[in-house]
Amino acid sequence: MVVGLTGGIGSGKSTILKCFQSYGIPVYIADDEAKALMNRSKVIRRKLIHLFGEKAYENDTLNRPYLASKIFNDKTLLAKMNAIVHPKVATHFKQWLNKQDAAYVIKEVAIIFENNLQNQYDYIITVVADKDLRIKRVMQRDGVSREKVEAIMKNQWSDEDKIKKSDFVIVNDNLKEAQKQALKIHKKLLKKLNS
Numbered sequence: 001m002v003v004g005l006t007g008g009i010g011s012g013k014s015t016i017l018k019c020f021q022s023y024g025i026p027v028y029i030a031d032d033e034a035k036a037l038m039n040r041s042k043v044i045r046r047k048l049i050h051l052f053g054e055k056a057y058e059n060d061t062l063n064r065p066y067l068a069s070k071i072f073n074d075k076t077l078l079a080k081m082n083a084i085v086h087p088k089v090a091t092h093f094k095q096w097l098n099k100q101d102a103a104y105v106i107k108e109v110a111i112i113f114e115n116n117l118q119n120q121y122d123y124i125i126t127v128v129a130d131k132d133l134r135i136k137r138v139m140q141r142d143g144v145s146r147e148k149v150e151a152i153m154k155n156q157w158s159d160e161d162k163i164k165k166s167d168f169v170i171v172n173d174n175l176k177e178a179q180k181q182a183l184k185i186h187k188k189l190l191k192k193l194n195s
């Protein structure tokens, strides 16, 4: 069973993922794996250099700030990059999934509904939090301006829209409360598996 965990920037996906990890659930962080593959895979590297130029890599490492600046306001370029990277991540995920023998696994993906990928999951958990709290968290975590966080949020669905399409919702305004909700969901998922 594959459970998708999603949520807007700063909602606390990584934080909540740790709860599930502590219950022994294997977790796959799609963004991290994509970044690793972009560094490791010779095919991806060749294609990204073709798309973005030699600057795509610096000192043999993916030049993330450069790529981010290129794709931020260019949906066509973003789509082209995704077309290079996403199929490789999907294959990598399948291989990883085949090796797992836990009751279920969690795949963290920042953007599920926005890319219409909800059908790839048996269940979807969405982490939500107060917008202002999220902005403050990201400003602190990444050392960026409010405007920058709001610009990223603009490209993501609102919490209300995501909630409508989710099987489970975790409200992460308060960590202790969110942890309680995560444990409840974990137990429900195990029950669903056994029934």
Ligand code: ADP
Pocket: 007, 008, 009, 010, 011, 012, 013, 014, 015, 016, 137, 138, 141, 172, 173, 174, 175, 176, 178
């Ligand atoms: P996401 O992965 O959704 O972008 P993170 O899990 O990285 O979000 O959380 C963003 C920042 O907010 C992190 O620095 C994290 O430690 C902090 N954070 C997350 N949840 C809470 C919470 N309930 N209370 C206080 N800080 C939190």
